[in-house]
Amino acid sequence: MKIKVCGLREAGNIEAVAALKPDFMGFIWYAQSPRYVYRLPETVLRSLPANIIKTAVFVNEHIDIVRALIHQFDFNAVQLHGQESPEYCAELKQEVQVLKAFGLDEYFDFEQLKAYVGKVDYFLFDTKTEKHGGSGRIFNWDVLNEYDLDVPFFLSGGLSLDNLAEIKNIKHPALYGVDLNSRFETAPGIKSIEKLKQAFALLKSQ
Ligand SMILES: O=C(O)c1ccccc1NCC(=O)[C@H](O)[C@H](O)COP(=O)(O)O
Numbered sequence: 001m002k003i004k005v006c007g008l009r010e011a012g013n014i015e016a017v018a019a020l021k022p023d024f025m026g027f028i029w030y031a032q033s034p035r036y037v038y039r040l041p042e043t044v045l046r047s048l049p050a051n052i053i054k055t056a057v058f059v060n061e062h063i064d065i066v067r068a069l070i071h072q073f074d075f076n077a078v079q080l081h082g083q084e085s086p087e088y089c090a091e092l093k094q095e096v097q098v099l100k101a102f103g104l105d106e107y108f109d110f111e112q113l114k115a116y117v118g119k120v121d122y123f124l125f126d127t128k129t130e131k132h133g134g135s136g137r138i139f140n141w142d143v144l145n146e147y148d149l150d151v152p153f154f155l156s157g158g159l160s161l162d163n164l165a166e167i168k169n170i171k172h173p174a175l176y177g178v179d180l181n182s183r184f185e186t187a188p189g190i191k192s193i194e195k196l197k198q199a200f201a202l203l204k205s206q
Pocket residue numbers: 006007026028030033034035057058059081126127131132133134135136137156157158159179180181182183
């Protein structure tokens with residue numbers, strides 16, 4: 001099970017999380033988010049271990065800005081939380097890995113995902129929220145039974161030490177990783193290393 005830690009912001013905290021060896025680290029480029037990386041330390045980011053996939057998170061951002069930030073910070077992946085089209089994803093997939101996020105609820109139409117096959121590397125299934133992400137709430141994981149494509153997905157939305165153990169009950173063959181965010185924070189954008197250590201131990205023992 002791959003582990004992605006999302007919503008990092010401060011140099012010391014970024015380095016401490018990197019020392020735990022997550023597979024992906026996410027940096028949010030969305031000004032309305034309390035985890036917005038308005039002063040992302042470029043040197044810290046560039047010195048992260050090469051095997052951590054540095055992921056820039058956007059919501060309906062202009063593709064030229066996305067491209068400029070990929071090159072400035074040497075991002076390996078983008079995670080898209082808005083209404084980005086399959087064509088927009090395909091353009092970026094020529095340069096980096098693409099995680100396309102969708103907010104799920106009981107009415108989610110999985111048919112719409114077919115248009116993204118071949119144009120993204122992963123889906124990220126999050127809880128539907130007007131804030132586009134970081135809700136701290138889980139969705140009903142039973143809806144994942146309706147997902148029958150081969151594109152691997154991250155489970156996201158409200159994951160915490162209280163519910164991580166239940167993930168082992170999800171037998172879906174395309175489940176690729178988990179995404180940890182607001183339930184592992186001491187303040188928005190600042191991760192609790194102690195809580196993350198517990199989560200990593202739990203996930204790696206599954
Ligand atoms: O975290 C945010 O503030 C955020 C805001 C807007 C778009 C995306 C955002 N986060 C991206 C993530 O990958 C989060 O980890 C995901 O939404 C789950 O967050 P949480 O429910 O807090 O675990």
